[in-house]
Amino acid sequence: MNILHLIKVQRDQLSKAEAKVADEILAAPEEAMNMATAELASRAGVSDPMVSRFCRSVSCNSFPELKVQLAKALAHRASFISEAVSKGDTAHTVIEKRINSNQAALEYLRSHLDTQSIDAAVKAMSGARQIIIAGMGGAAAIAKDAQHKLFRLGIPTVAYDDHLMMRMAAAGASSKDCFLIFSVTGRTNAMIEIAELAKQSQVTLITITNPDSPLAKLADITITSGDELEDTTIYVPMTTRIIILTIIDIIATALALAQGPAAEAQLTKVKHSLDTTKRKASAERKTSKNSKP
Amino acid sequence: MNILHLIKVQRDQLSKAEAKVADEILAAPEEAMNMATAELASRAGVSDPMVSRFCRSVSCNSFPELKVQLAKALAHRASFISEAVSKGDTAHTVIEKRINSNQAALEYLRSHLDTQSIDAAVKAMSGARQIIIAGMGGAAAIAKDAQHKLFRLGIPTVAYDDHLMMRMAAAGASSKDCFLIFSVTGRTNAMIEIAELAKQSQVTLITITNPDSPLAKLADITITSGDELEDTTIYVPMTTRIIILTIIDIIATALALAQGPAAEAQLTKVKHSLDTTKRKASAERKTSKNSKP
DNA sequence: GTGTTAATGTTATTTAATTACAAGATAACA
DNA sequence: TGTTATCTTGTAATTAAATAACATTAACAC
Incomplete structure (x- = not known):
């Protein structure tokens, strides 16, 4: 501290x-x-x-x-105060200010992220039969990113950004599953509806959202999205993105540790599966150098 | 300094x-x-x-x-060195370490992000008829996120994660368009192919990728993805995500500033379009309080 | 070789921070 | 309510730390 x-x-x-x-x-x-x-x-x-x-x-x-x-x-x-960008800013100033804001957001997360919620989430996900992720609008990209990170650990994971698909998934989920909802504000009616459906399926519901929101009240485990931090000026709707991404990062990392050697082997397998889609570094460099003179 | x-x-x-x-x-x-x-x-x-x-x-x-x-x-x-997680770590330790790593990554970005590239990218995008974004695998979520951020500014923007769609988009693009490719390593054959197609269409090609990669060589403007920073241990494939997201943040912010009042109005319009999908904060709180006793 | 300048060490002084002590305030108990 | 014990705070004294002033040495030019 x-x-x-x-x-x-x-x-x-x-x-x-x-x-x-x-x-x-x-x-x-x-x-x-x-x-x-x-x-x-x-x-x-x-x-x-x-x-x-x-x-x-x-x-x-x-x-x-x-x-x-x-x-x-x-x-x-240092950067918490008045780092909002303004009209006369050069590219360099914008860079400095945005990096400062994002670092400050992480600093905020350090002191406000609840260890117990993370622990609970990791425990639930670690034993889950499958993880279902839902996110709409801005959170859709986040959901996709989380899916990409979690399925690598060997846990069956899907991500939806379509409301109808979410409904079906929520209705069909079992008590052995984890349902993960990303929603910055926690006030989107459509998402609340999904959460209610999911609860009826007895699924473990984890939300990454504003802890004071109606969505959070439905969840078994809630992790703050940093919505309360968000600058309301229209220029800066980015801070929560970094926070949520880092939360995913933390959960995935903790999950990998919890899974132990199994996850490690799985990660290596998935990584190597991409080998043949890549161009070799050394061969490429030689070619481009020789082709010039 | x-x-x-x-x-x-x-x-x-x-x-x-x-x-x-x-x-x-x-x-x-x-x-x-x-x-x-x-x-x-x-x-x-x-x-x-x-x-x-x-x-x-x-x-x-x-x-x-x-x-x-x-x-x-x-x-x-401080945090640059040996912040890799290890087996005995508690949730709290993982949180601290991952936040440190991400903050360090931003610090790295501060000193390695090229102002001129950002300026050039913003200038190109600012005048573009449309922006086409491409990203596969892990970069697909990033592409989606970038699309979500840029279209709000009032510039027509699409994001693709499908190879065939990308081919068509690349082939059909004009010199008035901007083609934005996200690829952490810059060595995925499929993406290089898309870049070559895009170049033939005379489009302005911007890549966010490893600057030493074959993909970067094809681009008009290249911005580093921080790939060279990436920890090779399998536990920590996250750092570049934060870097790229912050780059998008910076570009979008600079773009909004460059667009001036027009972008501002557009942002407000898009924001208010979501109003009716949200549950009211005060009403909800009252209801839930009254319903208990 | 001697004068001149720059660089470093020695000694002295000043400044800053803490300890020791005493006075005052507050709480507990008779 | 008075008395004692404890805790808090300020004053004065001490110590330690940092710098200024001065002296010495070394390096170089003429």
Whole structure:
């Protein structure tokens, strides 16, 4: 856990004066990093040694060490604020801003992804007879991607983006199956309908969606899609995509580990199946070099 | 530019004693960060003030400031090394490791993404009559995702994952169109064939692929897919996915900016078209609360 | 060889951070 | 309600760290 989170979490268990220091740092961590104890102390309205004591309370050995921890934490977080693109931006600026946003999104995921949900999802999927994935609209590509990643592990997996196919699949599923629904907002009527059908089939229902949504309420296991994070400006509807993809990545990786050697062998087999569709690297290079002069 | 790069670059222009300090820091930056001037000085075999002077030479006002800079630089770099998952990992460890890897991948992208290629791609796509996207296998989901993102901007866009459809589209394309090919390795024979067909149609060919591949050689504009980064261990075939997705994000964002108010209006229109498919947030909450007692 | 400049080390000073201690506040219990 | 114990905070003192000032040495030019 990074130092800013730690401070935030411990904030209420600190003494009054220490809490003042915590607030001062949380209010302007970037600035706090470049202050001396004396300055930070006076800003927080406490005595110098309080700052030292505060450092100890948040498990740093000294104030300079706290500064280093802050720097580490801020290196990731730096971009959370006001990284929305604007009209005059050059390509270079857009690149920087979007990469920053996406890194920040991952940082958010680090502190908000629930380990237990992941564990539960992996356990359910690991023992499933088949995994059925559903996603519409923007989530259709995600569903397809998840299917591509999971079937490689040797678990029968299908992905649907068609509402009628989803209905049939949901109705026909058994209690031995896992039904995986991707929906960023969790408010699409069509998807909620599918979830209700799936529940009637006694299937284990896992949703990657907004945890406050009606869809989430129907699920056995819910993992946050980061919808609450999404910037509402029309330019930036991308953050959740990265979050969901990383969640798939995490689940697939954990699943592969849970499956053990079997999955490993399966992955190798699937990988090698593509060998004959590829052009060889060395042969190609030689040809193109020789053909020029 | 981060402080480690700076030190590396300036290393040879420093005086003999300062160079010793530089070497000591570069050899073990993580440790150097936790040392006092005196210790670093003795390790480097120089006097204490040399360390202070060294800090000035690399544009830091003090040694503590250098430490902060080092912390910032290392925060990103830290995760590159040995973050591959292994058998005993808990869910929590997998989460941390995969997030670290993905953040590191974005960091890599920041320094390796070519601004000019992005600019060129945006310019070409901005003026295109239509955009045709092709991707097979793992790239099929990516292609679909890109289509979903680009058509919202008001540019006619289609995505294909079927080889025969791609052939027809490539053969039928005109010089006013953009043909976008996603292929991580750039060695899939089927995709190379499509690229050759597309070139014959005089279309502007943009590839997101390994820049050293045969596919890249055929393209008018190439953007790296990060294939060279991909961990060859079978557990981790995910990094490129994040990179490519972020590239799409960047291009779409830049494109939206380039289109100006027209794109903005279009985005709003498309967004509102979904309104009637969604369940209202407030209404739902009330219902579910009241229905319980 | 001597003067000049740049580079480094030694010593001194300043600054910053923490320890030690004392005073005050707060809570617990008689 | 008073008394004691504990916990919190500030003041003063100490220590440690970093830099400035100065001295020395080394390198080079003339």
